[in-house]
Amino acid sequence: MIITKVLNNNAFVALDDNSKEIIVMGRGVGFKKKAGQKVELMPGAQVFSNQDQSLNSKMKEVIANIPGEYLDITEKVVSILSKEYNKKVHDIIYVSLTEHIQSAVERYTKGFEIENPLLNEIKRIYREEYEVAVRALELIKDKFGVEFTKDEAGYIAYHIVNAELDGGMNNVAEMTHIVENILNIVKKYMNIEYNEESLHYDRFITHLKFFAQRILCNTVYNDDEEELFSFLKTKYPQCYDCMTEIKKFIEEEYMYKLTESEQMYLIIHIQRIVSAC
Incomplete structure (x- = not known):
């Protein structure tokens, strides 16, 4: 070369x-x-x-103008995601997260820290990304002597999710909004408290994240499961009714019509999550 x-x-x-x-x-x-x-x-x-090409130009600008110590943090975060969590991220993380870390450190040295209003949601919905973000705080502390609150871990987790989705930060915010609203609907309608340590809860969160991505990308998922859907509708009527509340929320806010397959899988996950509580 x-x-x-x-x-x-x-x-x-x-x-x-x-x-x-x-x-x-x-x-x-x-x-x-x-x-x-x-x-x-x-x-x-x-x-x-x-x-x-616009991303290439931005990467060149960041690499040339931001001290390498900030990029080192991002590289270590990407390495942790890949080696320990088997997660792949878009190269945009080398721009977005590096710039964010530099700005956050500069704000901190001036006495400014920003509260994260979505911290609890981020910890709940993006558990692994948040774990990596907390480790990033330790890397930042070791490198710059800056000790952030966990609010900053929430923002770093946000950038990680953004790079996983290869989308804009608005998509991450919308996805979080969808997942959090569905969790609240199920919690209220089924009158439960989540067991966040259960395998069924983890699987439900994973399902909802992919479901939210399909909604935002307007990608329809459909299998020929009419017979099983009818069976579940009859066997778990309360879970079905809860699902219809979710369906109503999605259709009203996002004009996305759920297929029978999507409705069926929501019923299955609702039933499992209730049984784990």
């Missing part, structure tokens, strides 16, 4: 063997390098090759 621009000691822009622009990052990869130089990929270096 041929270097076209050195961003700093730890990153450069290059053209690969197919003349495609790539961004290469890694400890010392840009040290004493210059444009026009032909180089081999160093072991451990990361290569970013995005079709989205």
